[in-house]
Amino acid sequence: MWILLVEDETRLAHSLKTGLEEEGYHVDLAEDGMEGETLALANAYDLLIVDWRLPRQDGKTLVERVRAAGRTMPILMLTALGDVEHRVAGLDAGADDYLPKPFKFEELLARLRALLRRPPLATQEHVLRRGPLEVDTRRRQATFQGTLLNLRPKEYALLEDFMRHPDEVISRTVMAERVWGDAFYVTDNVIDVTISGLRQKLAEAQPDLPETQAVRIETVRGVGYRLVVG
Structure with a gap:
């Protein structure tokens, strides 16, 4: 499975990338929203993990642009924002799930497994x-x-x-x-x-x-x- 991780907190980003790769995933890393959008539209990822607050372009806009381009891979949004309004806004933008920071790595893995259980697009x-x-x-x-x-x-x-x-x-x-x-x-x-x-x-x-x-x-x-x- 190929995952695109879009996260600008360097320590967290590299920790997640290492952990996911140890679990058997292939991970590309983007550290700002524009780079994330470019990679998401240029490659056939199985799943995106996108932080809400990103330099150059926020995560919500990235998700909207990816969905507008017809990409249907599952998207998990990471957010440090605690209020329901922002979480709902992320889901309405096209994210399939959200995970508030801070979180346990085991919970992230569980969310990924749930999202990846969807049938492949080719079979739909x-x-x-x-x-x-x-x-x-x-x-x-x-x-x-x-x-x-x-x-x-x-x-x-x-x-x-x-x-x-x-x-x-x-x-x-x-x-x-x-x-x-x-x-x-x-x-x-x-x-x-x-x-x-x-x-x-x-x-x-x-x-x-x-x-x-x-x-x-x-x-x-x-x-x-x-x-x-x-």
Whole structure:
């Protein structure tokens, strides 16, 4: 597995690189956001580890640019910022998980293993379709009857997960693990806000259809949510 580590704290960066290589990973190191973006777009990494605070370009912007370029590898964001607002901002930018500093190296390894358990992109369907709804997993775009849905990164990731599990009732715990990469740190409120935003954008794409005929996210009380088509 090839990992790109983008971290400007020299001692931490080299300690992590050495530790990861001892665990059998191949690691490239970038010490600023611009260098990190260049490497991320030029190489086929299996995973990125990106610090939030970086010289020349912050980690959030790096993640946004990588996702905008169509790269779909898992991204773990490191942050010393303790408030929920910044952690949510990093996830919404396209990161799959975050790890607050300071952290134990064993926890970092566990997060990496969880993110890398995803099936390889080559084994996944490129375009997912359900009725008038279509998700392009390479471009990370969703369309309804050919019209692009303007989704935030986590709204898109949640919709893709629904499309991959048609008619399945998905619990918040499973959503947190699949979409955010962590069932412990992601609150129900964060998930519910993302569901609400996705529901609104689906509704806006089909304003003239009655609810019983529309593509919608249905609440199954006490269990979770499922995507319903018609």
